[in-house]
Amino acid sequence: MSSQEDESAGGGSEPAEPSSSPSTEIGTTSGDIITVTIGATVPTGFEHTAAEEIKEKIGVDARISKDRGRVFFPITTDKLFQVHLLRSVDNLFVVVEEYHHYQFKESKEETLMELQQLASTLPWTNALEVWKQNGTLKKKKGHRRGGNTAKSKPNCEGVGGSMASTEQQELPQENSAPEGWAGDTQAMETSTQDSDETGHGSKLIKFRVTCNRAGDKHSFSSNEAARDFGGAVQEFFQWKADMTKFDIEVLLNIHNEEVVIGIALTEESLHRRNISHFGPTTLRSTLCYGMLRLCKPQASDIILDPMCGTGAIPLEGAIEFNHSFYVAGDNNDMAVNRTVNNICHIQKRRADKGSMSGLPIDTVQWDLCSLPIRTSSVDIIITDMPFGKRMGSRKKNWDLYPSCLREMARVCRPGSGKAVLLTQDKKCFSKAISRMGGLWRKQHTVWVNVGGLHAGVYLLKRTGAVFGQTPEDVYESRGAVHMQGEEKDDKELS
Numbered sequence: 031m032s033s034q035e036d037e038s039a040g041g042g043s044e045p046a047e048p049s050s051s052p053s054t055e056i057g058t059t060s061g062d063i064i065t066v067t068i069g070a071t072v073p074t075g076f077e078h079t080a081a082e083e084i085k086e087k088i089g090v091d092a093r094i095s096k097d098r099g100r101v102f103f104p105i106t107t108d109k110l111f112q113v114h115l116l117r118s119v120d121n122l123f124v125v126v127e128e129y130h131h132y133q134f135k136e137s138k139e140e141t142l143m144e145l146q147q148l149a150s151t152l153p154w155t156n157a158l159e160v161w162k163q164n165g166t167l168k169k170k171k172g173h174r175r176g177g178n179t180a181k182s183k184p185n186c187e188g189v190g191g192s193m194a195s196t197e198q199q200e201l202p203q204e205n206s207a208p209e210g211w212a213g214d215t216q217a218m219e220t221s222t223q224d225s226d227e228t229g230h231g232s233k234l235i236k237f238r239v240t241c242n243r244a245g246d247k248h249s250f251s252s253n254e255a256a257r258d259f260g261g262a263v264q265e266f267f268q269w270k271a272d273m274t275k276f277d278i279e280v281l282l283n284i285h286n287e288e289v290v291i292g293i294a295l296t297e298e299s300l301h302r303r304n305i306s307h308f309g310p311t312t313l314r315s316t317l318c319y320g321m322l323r324l325c326k327p328q329a330s331d332i333i334l335d336p337m338c339g340t341g342a343i344p345l346e347g348a349i350e351f352n353h354s355f356y357v358a359g360d361n362n363d364m365a366v367n368r369t370v371n372n373i374c375h376i377q378k379r380r381a382d383k384g385s386m387s388g389l390p391i392d393t394v395q396w397d398l399c400s401l402p403i404r405t406s407s408v409d410i411i412i413t414d415m416p417f418g419k420r421m422g423s424r425k426k427n428w429d430l431y432p433s434c435l436r437e438m439a440r441v442c443r444p445g446s447g448k449a450v451l452l453t454q455d456k457k458c459f460s461k462a463i464s465r466m467g468g469l470w471r472k473q474h475t476v477w478v479n480v481g482g483l484h485a486g487v488y489l490l491k492r493t494g495a496v497f498g499q500t501p502e503d504v505y506e507s508r509g510a511v512h513m514q515g516e517e518k519d520d521k522e523l524s
Contacts, residue, residue, distance in 0.1 A: 062107075062159075063106050063107050063108045064106065064107050064156055064159065064160075065104055065105070065106050065107075066104070066105065066107070066124050066125065066156050066157065066160050067102055067103070067104055067105075067124070067125040067128070068102065068103055068104070068105050068113055068122060068123070068124055068125070068295075069100060069101070069102050069122070069123045069124070069125050069290065069292055070084075070092075070100070070101050070102075070103075070113070070116070070119040070120075070121070070122050070123075071099055071100055071119065071120045071121045072099055072100070072101060072118055072119050072120060072316065073099065073118075073120070073314060073316050073317040073320055073478055073479070074098045074099040074477075074478055074479040075098075075320075075476045075477050075478035075479070075487070076118060076316075076317070076320035076476065076478065077094045077095075077098070077099065077100075077101055078094070079118055079319075079320045079323050079324070080092065080101050080116070080118040080119055080320075081094060081101055081103075082323070083116055083117065083118045083323075084101070084103050084116065087112065087115070087116065088103070088105065088109065088112050088113070088116075090103050090104055090105065091103065095285075095288070096285065096286075096288060097244060097283070097285035097288065098479075099479075100283075101119075102125065102128075107159075107160060107163055110160065110163060110164060110167065111167050113295075114167065114296075114300075116300075117315075117316065117319040117346070117350055118316055118319050118320060118323075119300060119316065120299045120300055120301050120314070120316050121294065121296045121299050121300065122294075122295040122296045122300075123281055123292035123293060123294045123295055123296075124156075124157045124160040124161060124164075124292055124293050124295055125157070125290060125291070125292050126152050126153065126154060126157040126291040126292055126293060127152050127153060127290075127291050128288075128289070128290050128291075129287075129288065129289040129290075130287070130288055131287045131288075132284075132287050132288070132289040133287070134248065134249070134287075135249075136249070137249060138249040138250045138254070141248075141249055141250055142250060142254060142255070142258040143258075145255060145258055145259045145262070145282075146258050146259065146261065146262040147262070148259070148262070149259055149262035149263045149265075149266050150262065150266045152291060157292070157293050158293070160293075160295070161278060161293045161295065164295045234269070234270055235267070235269045235270070235277050235278060236269065236270045236271075236272040236275060236276045236277050236278070237260075237263065237264070237267075237269045237270070237271065237272070237276050237277065237278040237279070237280060238260070238271060238272060238273050238276045238278075238279055238280070239256045239259055239260035239263060239279075239280045239281075239282060240256065240279055240280070240281055240282070240294075241253075241255045241256035241259070241281075241282040241283075241284065242281070242282070242283045242284070243255065243283075243284040243285075244284070244285045244286065245284070245285060245286040247286070248284070252284075255282060255284065256282060259280075259282055260280070263280055278293060278294075279293070279294040280292075280293055280294075281293065281294055299314075300315075300316065301314035301315045301316040301317070302315070303315050304342065304345045304346060304349065304372065304376060305340055305342060305345075305372055306371065306372055306375040307340060307368040307371040307372050307375070308340060308368075312339060312340045312342055313339070313342045313343065313414055313452075313480075314342075315342060315345075315346050317452075317478065317480070318342050318343045318345075318346040318347075319346050319350060320476075320478075320487075321343065321412055321450050321452065321487055322343070322346060322347050322350065322351060322412065322450075324450050324474070324476065324487065324489055325410050325412060325448050325449075325450045325489065327347065327351040327353075327354045327410060328353075328354070328409075329353035329354065330353065330354065330355075331354040331355070331409040331410055332354070332355055332357065332407065332408050332409050332410075333347060333354050333355065333356050333357070333408075333409065333410045333411075333412060334356075334357045334359075334403070334408045334410070334411045334412075334413075334441065335356070335357070335358045335359070335411075335412055335413045336359055336360075336396075336398050336401060336411065336413055336434070336437075336438070337359075337360055337398060337413045337414065337415060337416070337434075338358035338359060338360050338365065338366075338369050338393070338413070339360065339365050339368070339369070339414060340365065340368040340369055340372055341358050341368065341369030341370075341372050341373060341391075341393070342372075342414075343358075343412055343413065343414065344356035344357075344358040344369075344391050345369075345372055345373065345376060345389075345391070347391075347412075348389040348390050348391040349376070349389070352389075352390055354390065354409075354410075355390045355391075355392075356390060356391040356392070357391075357392050357393075357394065357403075357408075358391060358392070358393045358394070359393065359394040359395065359396045359398075359401070360395065360396075361395065361396060361397055361398055362395075363395055366393055366394075366395045369393050370393050373389060373391060373393065376389065377389060398430075398433075398434050398437065399430075399433040399434060399437050400437065401437055401440075401441055403441045404441070405440050405441060405497060406440075406441070406442070406443050406444060406447075406497070407441060407443070408441045408442050408443065408447065409442075409443055409446070409447055409448070410447065410448050410449070410450070411438050411441075411442055411447070411448070411449040411450075411451075412449070412450040412451075413450075413451060413452070414452045414453075415431070415434075415451055415452060415453040415455075415459070416430070416453075416455075427455050427458045428458055428461075431455075431458050431459055431461075431462035432462045432465055432466075435462055435463065435466050435469070435470065436466070436469070439466065439469035439470060439492060439497055440497045442492045443492060444492055444493065444494050444495060444496060444497070445492065445493070445494040446492070447491075447492035448489065448490065448491055448492065449470070449488075449489075449490040449492070450487060450488070450489055450490075451487070451488045451490065452478075452480070452485060452486070452487050452488075453485060453486060453488070454480065454483045454484065454485035454486075456485075456486055459486070459488070463488075463490070468493060468495050468500035468501055469492065469493055469495060469497070469500060470490045470491070470492065470493065471490065471491045471493055472488060472489075472490055473489045473490065473491050474488075474489040475487065475488050475489070476489075
């Protein structure tokens with residue numbers, strides 16, 4: 031294996047030179063203000079949105095990783111609480127060390143031996159101090175069943191709070207806890223009271239290592255890397271390995287030649303913040319936030335979600351962009367009930383905290399293709415359209431998409447109105463939008479990963495054409511008459 035200078039390993043047993051970072055340069059004692067690098071996982075495709083929010087709210091520049099769905103930014107510990115207020119990030123971790131060009135050994139045995147040796151040479155001090163300070167920011171909670179494996183780079187976007195398969199268009203990726211270690215591989219919150227204590231009365235730290243690996247040129251698996259690196263961490267710190275009731279989760283993220291070691295700061299993904307009643311296709315709140323920022327809501331805007339599902343999009347908007355008014359609707363009564371329950375849950379939570387509980391949102395059950403809304407009265411339409419997999423069908427989408435795009439054009443303000451639409455049925459959507467040239471103009475597309483599916487978030491601009499005076503309307507009316515004629519003929523034949 032050829033050697034490279036600076037950030038790569040040579041032919042010996044020394045690992046690659048780490049990238050310089052504040053965590054390796056600044057010493058600390060408990061209570062000191064230090065600067066560290068924070069890593070954040072975000073919905074794939076919305077990395078730039080996350081970087082914009084970080085710059086806007088924290089005032090620092092974020093670096094977007096080569097590995098999709100991850101950003102890094104510096105922060106001082108006196109501002110640590112601010113990172114938990116970000117709306118675009120799923121999970122947070124403090125970086126122990128980064129290697130941009132780690133030169134892995136040819137054989138699996140040599141590579142795993144090097145990972146074992148690496149554990150005792152890392153600058154753990156600042157990261158552990160940040161983990162300790164982060165613990166004081168969080169409300170103490172008891173054990174919770176279930177868990178979240180996406181504390182580091184998730185290999186997919188969650189739908190309905192669950193994890194799906196690896197991204198189809200991405201590099202092969204694995205996510206695993208140490209092989210052969212007892213316990214469930216799902217991460218779980220733990221209360222500090224349940225941790226073991228030593229004979230001297232000091233708290234015995236429980237930990238686990240989670241490895242996320244992407245790339246097809248590694249001689250080892252995620253299980254093997256997590257097992258051997260975790261064993262070395264245990265030996266170095268004399269911590270106790272515990273797969274379910276751990277205090278610290280050490281992250282070993284490997285993407286081709288990029289290696290990042292970190293310590294998780296979130297016990298549960300931040301994307302679950304708004305939803306208490308999940309449906310079959312509930313969107314991540316972080317993805318909803320990215321979609322909302324894409325359309326730049328303004329004060330007094332009327333924002334419509336005609337296929338609201340569990341209300342994830344309007345709820346996120348009503349909380350974060352609360353100077354606009356949101357109308358959420360669906361044709362499914364169960365979906366409308368879930369939305370109402372989620373709104374009530376947020377209102378109760380806000381009331382319990384002593385803040386204003388009201389939300390600028392209303393909920394209606396309706397027919398998507400015949401909305402009870404005045405023509406040209408809506409500023410923004412933002413919705414998750416049926417993919418034809420968990421909801422609806424691909425066949426039905428060929429009729430549904432043109433009909434709903436036309437009805438959306440009717441209620442949207444000509445010239446200034448916008449639509450942000452999410453769908454994985456790209457072929458059907460492209461065909462439908464091509465028939466809407468007089469009503470909609472496609473301005474931008476963000477490619478995202480939703481539950482392991484490659485989907486698009488489409489930003490559309492409403493043209494200045496008056497609804498009812500475009501070729502699309504004439505085409506539709508003729509098509510409708512033709513369809514009615516066919517149905518009549520079918521009835522006569524039956």
